[in-house]
C-alpha cells in the first residue's frame with residue numbers, strides 16, 4: 001500500500017494543529033464511508049451509526065482533552081475513537097468483530113473502547129453513559145487527580161432521568177465533568193422541537209446552577225476553544241458544565257435508515273452546504289496551506305482506510321472461549337452452572353416447574 005510522507009509536505013508550522021485536525025476529520029469521513037460499504041456487504045454485523053457531518057465537533061472536543069483526561073460517549077462513536085488516536089485498523093477490526101479490534105471483537109460498532117487512551121466507550125443505551133461518566137468524575141475527585149471527564153451524549157438523551165440525576169450530582173458534588181450534547185436536531189426520527197419543551201438544550205444547565213454554553217458544532221475552532229475552557233475549569237476548579245454543539249448528521253440514524261422520512265432532501269442539501277470538512281479545508285487554504293498538500297494528505301488517509309479494511313478482513317475472530325472475558329467477575333462460573341437447564345444444582349426443575357408441560 002503506497003503512503004505519502006506527510007512530513008515532507010510544505011506546511012506552515014503555525015497551522016500544524018489545524019492541519020492535523022483536518023486530517024482526522026477527513027479520516028473519520030472516509031472511514032465511515034468505507035464502514036457503510038462493508039456493512040452493506042454484510043461484513044459488519046449488528047448496528048452501524050455514522051457521524052458524517054459531525055466531524056468538527058468530534059475532533060474539536062477531543063482535541064481539547066489532555067492525554068490523561070477520560071472520554072465516555074454514546075454509540076455514534078467511530079469518530080471519537082479515531083480522534084482519540086485509536087488506530088483505524090483496530091476500529092475497523094472491531095466493526096468486523098475481529099480479535100484485534102479495539103474491544104477484542106466483543107463490542108462492535110456501538111461499544112468501541114480503548115482504556116489505554118482514556119476512552120471508556122461506546123455505550124448503546126441512550127443516556128447509559130451519563131451515570132458512568134459522573135461516577136468516573138467522582139472517582140477522580142476521591143483520588144485527588146487533576147483530570148476531567150468528557151461525556152458525549154445526543155439531543156435524544158436530555159429528557160432521560162439519568163441526565164437529570166447525573167447533572168444534579170455533578171453540580172452538588174462539584175465533579176470534573178463536561179457534558180457535551182451533540183445536538184444534530186434529531187433523535188432517530190424525532191426532531192428536538194417535538195421532544196423537548198426547552199429546545200435551547202444548554203439552558204438546562206441553569207437548573208443545576210451549572211455553566212451552559214452553545215457553540216456552532218461545525219466550527220472546529222469554536223468547539224475546541226469552548227471545550228478547552230470548560231475542561232480546564234473542570235480540572236482545576238471542579239466545575240462541571242454543559243456544552244451544546246449544534247450540528248447535523250447527513251446520513252440516516254443508522255445505515256438501515258435512509259433518513260428521509262422525517263426531513264426533506266432540501267434540508268439535507270442546505271446543511272451540506274456548511275460541511276465542516278469543506279469549511280476547515282477552506283480555512284487551511286486561507287492560511288496559506290497549498291491545495292496540493294491537502295490533496296496529498298487526503299490520498300494518504302484514503303490509503304489508511306483501505307488498509308484498515310484489508311486488516312479487518314485478514315484478522316481472525318476472537319476465540320469462542322474468550323467471548324465472555326471481562327464481562328463477569330472471576331468466580332461467576334458457579335452462577336452460570338445454576339442457570340443452565342439440567343444443571344447439577346437442579347434449578348432447571350424449579351424454573352420449569354408448573355411451566356409448559358402442565
Ligand SMILES: Cc1ncc(C[n+]2csc(CCOP(=O)(O)OP(=O)(O)O)c2C)c(N)n1
Nearest residue numbers: 076124125126154155156157184186187188
Ligand atoms: C434507553 C434507550 N431507549 C431507546 C433506545 C433506542 N435508540 C437508539 S438511538 C436513539 C435516539 C438517540 O438520539 P440522540 O440522543 O439524539 O443521538 P443521535 O442518534 O442523534 O446521535 C434511540 C431512541 C436506546 N438505545 N436506549
Ligand SMILES: [Mg+2]
Nearest residue numbers: 154155186187
Ligand atoms: Mg440527535
